[in-house]
Amino acid sequence: MKIGLKLIISFELLALLVIVVVGYALFAQASEAIEERTIAQLESVVVLKENRMNDFFKENAEDLTNIQEESSSLLINQESKKMNYPEDIRRVLNGKLGNNPDYIEFFVLDPDGNVYASTNEAQEGKIKSNEPYFTEGKNETFVQSFYYDSALQQPAITISTPLKDNEENVVGVLAGRLNLEKISEIMVGMSGLGETGETYLVNKFNFIVTESRFEKDMALKETIYTDGVKDCLEGNNGHGHYIGYRNSPVIGSYAWIPERDVCLLAEIDQDEAFAPINRLKDIMILFGIGTAAGVSVLGIFLSRKITNPINELIKGTEEVRKGDLSTRVNVRSGDEIEQLAIAFNQMTSDRKRSQEELKKTEEEKREELGQLVKERTQEIEEKTRALEGSRLATLNILEDVSEAKDKLGQSYSELKKLDSMKDDFVNIGAHELKTPLIPVIGYLSMVIKDPGLSEGNRKKLEIAFKAARREEKLVKDVLDISKLESGAMKFEMEDVNIQDLVDRSVQEMQSPAKERGIVLESKSLQALPKIRGDPQRLEQVITNLIGNAIKFTDKGSVTVEAKQDGSVVVVSVKDTGIGIPKEAIPKLFVKFYQVETTLSRNHEGTGLGLAICRKIIEAHNGRIWVESTLGQGSTFSFTLPIEKTEHLANG
């Protein structure tokens, strides 16, 4: 939560607390005071009214007594001890009315209680024997107050006094009815009780006796049962606040007046009594609101005063965080925050200084290092110069070497050129030599099949075809030997299983062998190690040897055997043929040499086969030779070296 808000809330709470506490205390105090004051006021009013009332009654009782004394001789015939004629009495009484304005009626009762004479003639003859003013009045002055006169149909107060003759004998009762309004006047009359204050009398029967200030026609017609009246009728004097007879809360003071048998109550509405406080309460509320507003303003103002410098500081730290160490925070609040700002500034300037110092040291160090490097470089240069001498010497050697390399390169590229020339030569040679044979072999092979051909023609064509085939083989052989001799033949060296080649060859040559009725088989004695060679060419050799063997054998067998002999593999083709004469053996592997014997002229050799075989075998670092016995057979053998590792493995 922001500082401002915190401040405002704190202030508001505090202010509110104070206002409420103080307000409440004040309010309570004031209420009490007012109540006390009001009650005092009411009490004094009660006392006043009571006195006035009592005075009223006393006076009028006295007046009646006086009238009795003064008028007894007029009213009573002293000789007969009887009352005069009613007219006479009436006359006297009327006269007295004028002098006693409080009275509204005078009348005399006879000893039986009947109205003998009255200023109100209509009353004469009425029986009043039950009235206390008669029964009591016979004996002494009596005030009968606040009773309801049924005859008159109004509330009344009557005072009575015994009518005596000069010998103090009671002849009758003199009574006077008082103007009740006078009492009401006393009661209701202003007593400084404000708008809602009043005094009134309530009798033993809860009847209000005097008129109410506020409601008409209540006297002796309405009853009141308020708390005040209740308490008062129990004979108590007191005060309190309770609900008044008009159903509004009142403060009241009351007194029981035993002489009159009435309660005197003085009441005032609480609202009016406490009006001042209510005004005070309103003022307090307004004050509270005003204070709250003021506090808010104060709070905002104060918080600004505090947060502004703090925000300055925050901004400052932001700047520093971004890297700007020259930031300075300007705060002049004259309090701890200013101190904090000063410390902050100090801190950043310190940091800046140390940063700069560090940079300076760094630069110095760098310079030193540079210097060091320069020195070392110089050393190195000197040493290098020393080496230069020896270097130049080596350079010359190197130059010679590179020259030699160049020459080598040259010869190499020349060799390559030569090589490709050889390839081209071979290819072109092959192309030119073979091309004429293409249509020859092609067409001959077609035409021979022609069913419309005569047998003779067919035979001729067959001879031509076979000749062409022989020519084809010759061309192949010539090309082979020429490639082998010129080095244009490219061998594809692999790890070769000689036995496989032997088997394949033997397989291929089965049919020509069968044609001549000889057995062709291979003998394998043991597992042979692999040798490095060109499988196609080696197979060519084996096939050639087998072919020769078959050609020169009329009956018997041709056996091919392959075995290991020390560091080589030996393959031998043994036949049971005609053998080779001794003198022919050395020339066997020479180009175009063909063994001629009288026995076989129909061989189709080219004289190149063995030469080709020799070239191939020798290219494989092997040896090829023949052993033969004329008439018994020949054995052609060749060796192939085994790979060193293989050799070792197989002992």
Next chain:
Amino acid sequence: MPKKIMVVDNEPDTVELVKAILEDKGYEVVKAYSGMECLRKVDAERPDLVLLDIMMPDLSGWDTYGRLRKKDQKIKVSFLSVIEISKERLDKLLQSGLSDYITKPFTADELVVRIRRILPG
């Protein structure tokens, strides 16, 4: 539908020979006397097989084959050449999609048998 074979060779005799042999066996033959001519004609003719000589003056059989293969991955080609090639080279060519390598000279039967193997049915 008869199978169509394009024969490419700068040697007219060879071309005529192949045509004679194959037409005799019911094939349709289209002639081309150079690599360029072959490439020109091949899209229009859409042969089932191209028989390609290698040693030709303008565009060698190798190059022609390369271009044919680039143009159409599926076209069937067989070399028809006097040159014998190494096993290694042959394997590589077969892997690249070459159908066969027939050496010259050949008999009529040899040619037909090889072609029947390439174009069954």
